[in-house]
Amino acid sequence: MRLILILNAGSSSVKCALMQIDEQGTAHDLARGSIDGLGQNAEFSMRFMDGHPAIKEAMPAGSQISHKEALSLILNTVDRLYGLSSLVAAGHRIVHGGPDFVKPVRLNRTNVDELRKLIPLAPLHQPHNLAAVDSLFELLPNLPQVGCFDTAFHATMPAIARNFALPKALTAKGIRRYGFHGISYNYIAEAFAARDPERAKGRVIVAHLGNGASLCGMINGQSVVNTMGFSALDGLMMGTRAGTIDPAVIFYLMREENMSAEAVEKMLYSQSGLLGVSGLSNDMRTLRTAAPDNSDAKMALAMFTYRVIREIGSVAAAMNGVDALVFTAGIGENDSELRADVIKGIGHLGFTLKTDANEQRDFQISASTHPAAFVMPTNEESLIARSTITLL
Numbered sequence: 001m002r003l004i005l006i007l008n009a010g011s012s013s014v015k016c017a018l019m020q021i022d023e024q025g026t027a028h029d030l031a032r033g034s035i036d037g038l039g040q041n042a043e044f045s046m047r048f049m050d051g052h053p054a055i056k057e058a059m060p061a062g063s064q065i066s067h068k069e070a071l072s073l074i075l076n077t078v079d080r081l082y083g084l085s086s087l088v089a090a091g092h093r094i095v096h097g098g099p100d101f102v103k104p105v106r107l108n109r110t111n112v113d114e115l116r117k118l119i120p121l122a123p124l125h126q127p128h129n130l131a132a133v134d135s136l137f138e139l140l141p142n143l144p145q146v147g148c149f150d151t152a153f154h155a156t157m158p159a160i161a162r163n164f165a166l167p168k169a170l171t172a173k174g175i176r177r178y179g180f181h182g183i184s185y186n187y188i189a190e191a192f193a194a195r196d197p198e199r200a201k202g203r204v205i206v207a208h209l210g211n212g213a214s215l216c217g218m219i220n221g222q223s224v225v226n227t228m229g230f231s232a233l234d235g236l237m238m239g240t241r242a243g244t245i246d247p248a249v250i251f252y253l254m255r256e257e258n259m260s261a262e263a264v265e266k267m268l269y270s271q272s273g274l275l276g277v278s279g280l281s282n283d284m285r286t287l288r289t290a291a292p293d294n295s296d297a298k299m300a301l302a303m304f305t306y307r308v309i310r311e312i313g314s315v316a317a318a319m320n321g322v323d324a325l326v327f328t329a330g331i332g333e334n335d336s337e338l339r340a341d342v343i344k345g346i347g348h349l350g351f352t353l354k355t356d357a358n359e360q361r362d363f364q365i366s367a368s369t370h371p372a373a374f375v376m377p378t379n380e381e382s383l384i385a386r387s388t389i390t391l392l
Helices: 067-082 109-116 126-139 152-156 168-172 182-195 247-256 261-270 273-278 284-293 295-318 329-334 336-345 355-359 380-391
Strands: 002-009 013-021 027-036 043-048 055-058 087-094 145-149 203-209 213-219 222-226 324-328 372-375
Touching (some): 002 126, 002 380, 013 067, 027 067, 043 067, 067 087, 087 126, 109 126, 145 380, 152 182, 152 222, 182 203, 182 213, 182 222, 182 380, 203 329, 213 295, 247 261, 284 295, 324 329, 329 336, 336 355, 336 372
Parallel strands (some): 087 145, 324 372
Antiparallel strands (some): 027 043
């Protein structure tokens, strides 16, 4: 048995997947899990596809679980069930690759130090991604590790879409649009091309709608425009993130409300979006349930939908039209009402809804055939596993 461990480490959780490599070199899901509540009351859960009973256990109350301890727990589980010798590599989701890391790389101390220099570009994600890499260097120093970057897929964006209208010297220092969710978009680009190769050569908008949300415009499977920019804060309204906002609002809050840069950053990343507008939750399902009797929840849903519709129009304009729209990620895959409202809102682009197909979450959910709308599940772990196998 040959296994690859896929890791997505955040500030308060470590998500993981075990992928088994068959004789043809293809990766298949063996287990998915997470350790949530790092630094506080952590809980470890894992479900298996090969018949092993699911794991769900809480750490002792008040325990301070670090990334290294979380990885030790995951590795102990792998060792107990399959033997550590079956683990041949680890693949990591790393949010920021900057201008230089535009494809998966074998990680070593030198390039990890280079990636550490990008922490100011993604302070809420990058240090935790790299903490998992550092921990594995200590726990299993001989295990090959591969980094896959959320920014890499967008390296094909032209300069006109990539650059801010700032002084040239700042652009040269790397202040530019990078785009994010690239691992998900890369997976969808390949999966959509396998399902509909001719349409995939055209102008495709992929809507990655989850707690983090963005749109990517692709031509012939390559990114040409992304609604996220310098950071994963830009673009669409999200679960707890504000999305695009007039920069003068930030100056006003710091000057008139005496908010520090750190306080504004925290507000824009974790206290805004669906949660901030509703005052209730960042979970679309909770807001759908509450909306009939809660005007704030109803407003949050309406704003989220409006922003998606508005940005689809912007991306379509940047590509001089659209041939296909693909919904993916948690909200995009599961919220049929959101999809129906969005397709109604972009009817002027030629989209019409096939209601039954939308309710059943069929592959094609539009009555229109050109342009057409689709639903596809994303699988970032599978893409990371394939990239790891290819590289090693």
